[in-house]
Amino acid sequence: MKKIIAFLVPFLITGISFGEEIKPDVLDFNSALIEAQFSDLDQLEEYVLSNEGVTLKEVIAQNNGLNVNLDADMLNNFAVNAGDHPVAGIPSFLWGCVLGPIGIAIVHLDAEDKDQTRKAIWGCVALGGVYALLVAASYIFAFSAYPF
Amino acid sequence: MRFLLKKPILILLIFTLLPEINFGQQFFRISADFSIKEKISDGTSRLIMGKVYYDLSAEKIIYDISFPEPETWVLKDTTLYRFQSSELLGKTSSFVIPNSSFFHFTLSGQLANFGLKNSGYTIIDVAKKEEQILTTWEPQEERVKSSLGKVVMSNLDKKLQAIVFYNPDNDLLSKQFYKNYINVSGCEVPTEITQINYHEKGQNYQVTSYKNVVINEKGNEIIYDYKLPDL
Numbered sequence: 001m002k003k004i005i006a007f008l009v010p011f012l013i014t015g016i017s018f019g020e021e022i023k024p025d026v027l028d029f030n031s032a033l034i035e036a037q038f039s040d041l042d043q044l045e046e047y048v049l050s051n052e053g054v055t056l057k058e059v060i061a062q063n064n065g066l067n068v069n070l071d072a073d074m075l076n077n078f079a080v081n082a083g084d085h086p087v088a089g090i091p092s093f094l095w096g097c098v099l100g101p102i103g104i105a106i107v108h109l110d111a112e113d114k115d116q117t118r119k120a121i122w123g124c125v126a127l128g129g130v131y132a133l134l135v136a137a138s139y140i141f142a143f144s145a146y147p148f
Numbered sequence: 149m150r151f152l153l154k155k156p157i158l159i160l161l162i163f164t165l166l167p168e169i170n171f172g173q174q175f176f177r178i179s180a181d182f183s184i185k186e187k188i189s190d191g192t193s194r195l196i197m198g199k200v201y202y203d204l205s206a207e208k209i210i211y212d213i214s215f216p217e218p219e220t221w222v223l224k225d226t227t228l229y230r231f232q233s234s235e236l237l238g239k240t241s242s243f244v245i246p247n248s249s250f251f252h253f254t255l256s257g258q259l260a261n262f263g264l265k266n267s268g269y270t271i272i273d274v275a276k277k278e279e280q281i282l283t284t285w286e287p288q289e290e291r292v293k294s295s296l297g298k299v300v301m302s303n304l305d306k307k308l309q310a311i312v313f314y315n316p317d318n319d320l321l322s323k324q325f326y327k328n329y330i331n332v333s334g335c336e337v338p339t340e341i342t343q344i345n346y347h348e349k350g351q352n353y354q355v356t357s358y359k360n361v362v363i364n365e366k367g368n369e370i371i372y373d374y375k376l377p378d379l
Contacts, residue, residue: 048215
């Protein structure tokens with residue numbers, strides 16, 4: 001009998017007072033707060049449903065009294081963890097910067113991501129810029145050191 | 149004698165019906181119209197609408213987006229592929245893994261415990277609040293505990309009602325509420341999910357709604373097993 005009581009008591013205690021880590025109100029749902037937060041978006045949703053095929057650009061252009069502070073780049077921001085997907089974990093900018101056109105080609109073929117290719121191109125442009133600056137600096141140095 | 153005559157018929161019936169009984173409740177596909185509304189702590193709002201498809205064996209989540217712009221997103225493993233008019237726009241890393249997603253858990257009957265039972269979590273506390281069962285989970289392995297915290301969930305009639313995620317320091321990370329369950333062909337599907345994410349700058353609110361839910365749709369292979377570029 002004692003064993004049964006000893007087994008049951010911990011369950012009864014947690015049942016009555018909750019476990020240490022469970023705060024009873026953490027799982028409470030504040031529906032009024034949520035409804036208030038989303039009333040403007042609910043209106044926009046209704047508008048989109050009743051205007052099939054409408055796009056965000058059209059909604060913004062039509063300016064039809066919807067009072068919503070819309071994120072203009074919402075699709076990109078919605079993309080789950082729309083972070084980098086660099087080739088071999090190396091930033092695409094570095095691929096272009098270090099290997100130039102070959103780096104751009106590698107990123108383009110491997111990542112199949114226009115954003116990554118663009119970054120590699122900028123890396124290549126930066127490499128070209130640095131190279132041009134170095135050449136210009138060396139000429140300036142040569143002319144200043146050995147005036148003709 | 150009559151019983152003996154009936155017996156083989158009974159056995160035959162049992163064997164004929166058993167597969168139906170065993171496999172009749174297996175769900176392998178789900179599709180629905182969806183909308184995701186989001187309120188960001190910086191004051192901006194987002195809305196994304198379209199249709200979503202998931203096939204248990206293909207393990208790809210396909211979002212056929214109509215708003216804000218027509219695009220198709222395909223989630224496979226840890227990669228999100230973005231297509232516009234069937235042309236690949238790009239791919240990005242994703243932390244949503246299809247076989248650990250809401251859709252997978254719903255079809256495989258794991259939503260009640262959010263798949264934690266098969267994810268190295270163990271129950272450390274059970275309590276009752278009114279009609280709801282509150283369960284606290286924590287990672288089993290010590291080395292995992294340094295990166296993942298406790299999870300608290302509430303269930304009513306074996307249906308997940310709410311789930312709360314903490315970091316290892318017991319700071320609140322995220323709350324999700326599962327509401328308006330509907331029964332579609334025997335599959336219980338919550339049609340409204342409210343998520344509150346907590347971070348340093350404040351709280352982000354997200355409401356996902358599902359309508360026109362279809363379970364075990366036949367055909368339409370092209371969309372359920374969306375062809376991805378050869379890698």
